[in-house]
Amino acid sequence: MGMTITEKILAAHAGLDRVEPGELIEVSVDFSLANDITAPIAIERFRQAGAEKLYDVSRIALVPDHFVPNKDIESAAQCQLLREFAVEHELPHYYEVGRMGIEHALLPEQGLVLPGDVVVGADSHTCTYGGLGAFATGVGSTDLAAVMITGRTWFRVPASIKFIFQGNLRPWVTGKDLILYTIGQIGVDGARYRAMEFTGPVIDQLSMDQRLTMANMAIEAGAKNGIIAPDECTRTFVEERAQRSYQFYQSDPDAQYEQVITYNVSEIEPQVALPPSPANSQPVSSLDEIPIDQVVIGSCTNGRIEDLRLAAQLLKSRKVAPRVRCLIIPATQAIYRQAMDEGLFTIFLEAEAAISTPTCGPCLGGYMGILAAGERAVATTNRNFVGRMGHPESEVYLASPAVAAASAVLGRIASPEDLD
Amino acid sequence: MKLAGKAWKFGADIDTDAIIPARYLNTSDPKELAQHCMEDADPEFAQKVSPGDVIVADKNFGCGSSREHAPIALKAAGVSCIIAASFARIFYRNAFNMGLPILESEEAAADVVTGEQLEIDLATGIIVNKSRNLTYKAQPVPPFMQELVAGGGLIPYVMKRLRD
Numbered sequence: 202m203g204m205t206i207t208e209k210i211l212a213a214h215a216g217l218d219r220v221e222p223g224e225l226i227e228v229s230v231d232f233s234l235a236n237d238i239t240a241p242i243a244i245e246r247f248r249q250a251g252a253e254k255l256y257d258v259s260r261i262a263l264v265p266d267h268f269v270p271n272k273d274i275e276s277a278a279q280c281q282l283l284r285e286f287a288v289e290h291e292l293p294h295y296y297e298v299g300r301m302g303i304e305h306a307l308l309p310e311q312g313l314v315l316p317g318d319v320v321v322g323a324d325s326h327t328c329t330y331g332g333l334g335a336f337a338t339g340v341g342s343t344d345l346a347a348v349m350i351t352g353r354t355w356f357r358v359p360a361s362i363k364f365i366f367q368g369n370l371r372p373w374v375t376g377k378d379l380i381l382y383t384i385g386q387i388g389v390d391g392a393r394y395r396a397m398e399f400t401g402p403v404i405d406q407l408s409m410d411q412r413l414t415m416a417n418m419a420i421e422a423g424a425k426n427g428i429i430a431p432d433e434c435t436r437t438f439v440e441e442r443a444q445r446s447y448q449f450y451q452s453d454p455d456a457q458y459e460q461v462i463t464y465n466v467s468e469i470e471p472q473v474a475l476p477p478s479p480a481n482s483q484p485v486s487s488l489d490e491i492p493i494d495q496v497v498i499g500s501c502t503n504g505r506i507e508d509l510r511l512a513a514q515l516l517k518s519r520k521v522a523p524r525v526r527c528l529i530i531p532a533t534q535a536i537y538r539q540a541m542d543e544g545l546f547t548i549f550l551e552a553e554a555a556i557s558t559p560t561c562g563p564c565l566g567g568y569m570g571i572l573a574a575g576e577r578a579v580a581t582t583n584r585n586f587v588g589r590m591g592h593p594e595s596e597v598y599l600a601s602p603a604v605a606a607a608s609a610v611l612g613r614i615a616s617p618e619d620l621d
Numbered sequence: 622m623k624l625a626g627k628a629w630k631f632g633a634d635i636d637t638d639a640i641i642p643a644r645y646l647n648t649s650d651p652k653e654l655a656q657h658c659m660e661d662a663d664p665e666f667a668q669k670v671s672p673g674d675v676i677v678a679d680k681n682f683g684c685g686s687s688r689e690h691a692p693i694a695l696k697a698a699g700v701s702c703i704i705a706a707s708f709a710r711i712f713y714r715n716a717f718n719m720g721l722p723i724l725e726s727e728e729a730a731a732d733v734v735t736g737e738q739l740e741i742d743l744a745t746g747i748i749v750n751k752s753r754n755l756t757y758k759a760q761p762v763p764p765f766m767q768e769l770v771a772g773g774g775l776i777p778y779v780m781k782r783l784r785d
């Protein structure tokens with residue numbers, strides 16, 4: 202019997218011919234990462250274990266991105282800890298402010314994570330790299346510390362759910378809308394402990410930026426990983442970036458799936474996920490007039506160049522509504538540079554949006570755009586839990602960059618079609 | 622190992638932002654984190670909870686981020702065990718890795734209410750509701766996880782591997 206792409210990658214890294222869902226295996230890890238929130242605990246555990254050396258200094262990235270540039274003294278101390286550890290161990294992949302980016306945008310961009318890899322990160326959105334055809338999943342800091350020391354970790358092999366996307370995308374519908382719709386259908390634990398495999402003609406046509414957006418939110422359905430089989434689009438993306446070898450895996454035609462779910466995307470409109478759950482997704486046209494205070498376009502979900510281009514397309518020759526703050530946060534330095542070179546910043550500034558240096562910032566309610574009680578934001582981020590962007594009585598509505606930009610202009614949750 | 626404590630009942634999909642909001646993640650000091658434990662689900666929880674108390678929740682407890690600050694905050698606040706209908710994947714791993722016992726029991730999750738006294742036998746997975754003299758059965762902990770817990774969590778396990 203055949204195997205899924207997830208099973209094949211795990212089997213190869215466990216040194217086994219095949220693996221079955223439910224099996225406990227130990228695998229080698231190709232790349233790992235931690236950030237300014239999770240690395241301090243991992244470093245503490247690393248020291249507790251009495252470890253002196255990392256298994257391979259070239260296979261870990263430490264990325265201060267959540268509270269940097271340091272938002273306060275405590276976060277400065279956390280970043281200091283990372284920096285000193287990076288210096289002590291001569292880590293080649295430590296990314297300081299000015300060179301950094303939001304981790305899940307940065308690592309694929311730098312060619313550090315590749316198709317066929319097993320990647321673990323002390324951050325739940327590590328699942329983003331499934332967009333490249335890697336097995337990537339989030340773990341806690343203690344798990345990460347063990348990986349730093351041994352280069353290995355254990356997994357229970359997940360059963361796979363196959364999603365087939367067919368039909369033709371309607372105007373303004375993006376990968377973000379597809380994943381919000383999917384989570385809306387299956388719920389926040391609809392894929393708990395499972396692999397979500399995104400397939401079908403619509404996925405084949407999606408750009409790498411949008412594939413990464415989809416895989417990014419697999420965790421929001423409780424999944425262990427999200428994955429898209431690599432193809433020519435993947436090859437073009439990784440060829441110029443990869444500094445080590447990589448491998449393309451594909452699911453066998455007779456692979457076993459726990460469930461196969463088919464969506465006809467011709468029926469899917471741009472989506473908005475209402476607070477406080479990413480599974481509360483609704484077609485934007487079904488919503489009443491919902492006034493907003495802030496728009497955030499950025500994050501590891503939608504802070505890549507294509508997202509900024511889409512926002513710029515809608516903000517061009519328009520202005521952000523008078524009572525709305527529109528924050529635009531390119532996810533990495535390279536994206537920042539490219540957006541600037543392409544003239545997107547002129548469009549954003551003329552629209553009276555604010556442009557920030559790369560940071561997670563408001564996405565997790567850290568800083569740089571915190572909401573007061575009763576305030577409402579439309580964000581291209583991935584979580585709209587209670588208090589996620591500030592006060593527990595503030596609200597976050599999740600949407601694509603197109604819906605976010607249209608909402609910024611109209612001062613209410615809006616579809617790009619509502620713009621004249 | 623037996624545990625006993627008062628139950629605090631929560632609903633479904635209690636996420637890690639509710640367990641410990643990100644606005645407090647500029648530190649990993651357990652005492653600091655404990656003060657804000659469950660703040661966005663019940664603002665007074667940190668004041669009300671007593672050492673040994675047990676959280677009982679519906680499905681998908683601990684969904685969301687990978688922050689280990691969530692089990693750290695719960696443990697430091699005095700929570701001795703969490704019983705839920707089901708747990709989110711990363712939270713499940715994190716709790717075991719740091720020795721915070723958790724049990725899956727749909728029966729207990731559906732029945733227990735705040736204030737009831739529970740007695741839990743981790744070895745057998747039997748939960749006794751002393752307030753109403755009822756017994757619930759929890760999913761047995763997988764043998765591999767039992768081994769991890771018996772060894773004192775993941776770090777001692779890794780240390781042993783390093784020595785061997």
Ligand code: SF4
Pocket residue numbers: 267303304305324326500501502560561564565582583
């Ligand atoms: S952008 Fe948001 S979701 Fe992504 S890594 Fe940063 S805080 Fe997490």
